[in-house]
Amino acid sequence: MTSATDDLDASQWDPTDLAFRHDPIPWYRALREQSPVYGHPDLGIVLSRYEDIDRVLRDTRFGLATPSPWREMFAAGAPASMLLLGENSLLFIDPPQHTRVRGLVAQAFNPRRIEQLRPRIEAAINGILDRLEAQATFDVLTEIAWPIPIMGVTDLLDVPATDQALLHAWTDAITAVDELPIDLAVLPAAGVAADEFLAYAGDLVDERRKNPGDDLISALIAAEEDGESLTHEELLAMIVLILLAGHDTTASLISTGLWLLLSHPEAADEVRNNPESVPNAIEEILRYLGPLQVASGGGRWPNEPVTIGDTLIEPGTPVRLLLGSANRDPEQYDDPDRFDIHRTAIRHLAFGRGLHVCLGAALGRLEAQIVIPAVLKRFPDLALVDAEPTWRPSLVVRQLATLPVTTGRG
Numbered sequence: 001m002t003s004a005t006d007d008l009d010a011s012q013w014d015p016t017d018l019a020f021r022h023d024p025i026p027w028y029r030a031l032r033e034q035s036p037v038y039g040h041p042d043l044g045i046v047l048s049r050y051e052d053i054d055r056v057l058r059d060t061r062f063g064l065a066t067p068s069p070w071r072e073m074f075a076a077g078a079p080a081s082m083l084l085l086g087e088n089s090l091l092f093i094d095p096p097q098h099t100r101v102r103g104l105v106a107q108a109f110n111p112r113r114i115e116q117l118r119p120r121i122e123a124a125i126n127g128i129l130d131r132l133e134a135q136a137t138f139d140v141l142t143e144i145a146w147p148i149p150i151m152g153v154t155d156l157l158d159v160p161a162t163d164q165a166l167l168h169a170w171t172d173a174i175t176a177v178d179e180l181p182i183d184l185a186v187l188p189a190a191g192v193a194a195d196e197f198l199a200y201a202g203d204l205v206d207e208r209r210k211n212p213g214d215d216l217i218s219a220l221i222a223a224e225e226d227g228e229s230l231t232h233e234e235l236l237a238m239i240v241l242i243l244l245a246g247h248d249t250t251a252s253l254i255s256t257g258l259w260l261l262l263s264h265p266e267a268a269d270e271v272r273n274n275p276e277s278v279p280n281a282i283e284e285i286l287r288y289l290g291p292l293q294v295a296s297g298g299g300r301w302p303n304e305p306v307t308i309g310d311t312l313i314e315p316g317t318p319v320r321l322l323l324g325s326a327n328r329d330p331e332q333y334d335d336p337d338r339f340d341i342h343r344t345a346i347r348h349l350a351f352g353r354g355l356h357v358c359l360g361a362a363l364g365r366l367e368a369q370i371v372i373p374a375v376l377k378r379f380p381d382l383a384l385v386d387a388e389p390t391w392r393p394s395l396v397v398r399q400l401a402t403l404p405v406t407t408g409r410g
């Protein structure tokens with residue numbers, strides 16, 4: 001049997017190639033079939049099969065804070081503010097610190113707090129749609145996919161809506177460091193943004209210590225377990241991480257989701273007309289084209305020699321996990337390249353798995369489950385302007401650069 005990847009040679013894979021970044025799926029297939037444990041000179045070991053990635057995410061021999069030449073290189077080149085974030089951020093620490101911090105954060109970031117946001121997200125999307133009502137065309141990213149998630153996190157932290165542009169700019173500068181292969185040239189700008197962001201978070205913490213409210217920052221300050229609480233640095237890093245992790249990702253989910261549904265009109269009609277179809281449709285969007293194609297930028301490192309397939313991975317070797325490839329693995333899914341909102345037992349890896357599984361998954365899902373059907377219902381004739389999508393040229397983040405649509409109005 002021939003497949004679309006017969007002409008791709010996995011040994012020629014170039015993760016910086018723009019053609020790969022535009023459409024990674026054929027290369028994922030080639031990697032899974034020909035070289036599932038792939039040694040790359042800049043990236044380390046790259047895993048592409050669901051089973052291997054799932055296992056590493058749950059294997060306690062792999063950590064994020066384990067020493068490695070890559071981390072040493074980062075430490076040598078990174079400004080102090082970036083190191084503070086790296087050493088205290090939930091996403092970059094290992095047990096026992098991770099266990100303590102995650103336990104404390106989970107007390108504050110609980111389902112009740114997320115559910116409280118529901119009416120606010122509904123009001124926000126309805127307000128945006130009222131404003132767009134008479135327009136003939138608009139860009140989904142600018143008008144909807146960016147504003148809603150940033151509003152979600154600023155509401156959660158109770159920071160002024162007028163700071164959203166600032167927070168957005170800091171996020172862009174800091175997350176540039178997560179791109180692969182890492183470009184050390186982005187570190188100085190990331191450092192400036194991290195300095196400013198940490199000062200901003202510090203002021204917020206001082207203010208909430210004096211005047212606690214019903215917001216997530218006050219709850220993080222108050223969280224305590226067995227006499228332990230978050231250190232000042234952990235608190236600041238957590239505030240920054242929530243803002244960083246909480247909006248770019250969900251903006252991708254909302255915009256990619258609308259693009260996929262508008263490209264599959266029957267599925268769009270079902271989401272428009274049948275509320276019960278919505279949760280599974282969102283899970284299929286997450287599987288099919290999830291916002292994060294690679295687990296956190298730094299990857300995982302084994303703290304002892306580990307063998308995967310025939311490859312012995314020594315401590316200090318970075319292991320990169322292609323979540324987007326795992327979610328297209330035919331060993332896990334029938335006909336994985338078919339977008340099917342009726343697919344059952346999806347169990348995708350778009351939110352990761354194991355110790356670091358996404359803390360904000362419930363919020364990302366809630367926003368997408370409210371916003372995507374609301375947009376489709378308001379505009380029954382919504383249609384794509386471009387036949388071909390334009391993706392941001394990133395290995396790590398799957399996000400459309402722009403998503404112009406016509407409304408059939410105006």
Ligand code: HEM
Pocket residue numbers: 090091092102153241242243245246247249250253290291292295296297349350351352353355356357358359360361363364365
């Ligand atoms: C659709 C939206 C989202 C996606 C696809 C997503 C994806 C992920 C993934 C894949 C990880 C694990 C990374 C790894 O193991 O290396 C993660 C972790 C995390 N996410 Fe999300 N995320 C989303 C939304 C959010 C939101 C809305 C927030 C907060 C408001 C958030 C906060 C976090 C935090 C704090 C972690 C670190 C957890 C830990 O290390 O224990 N995420 N996310």
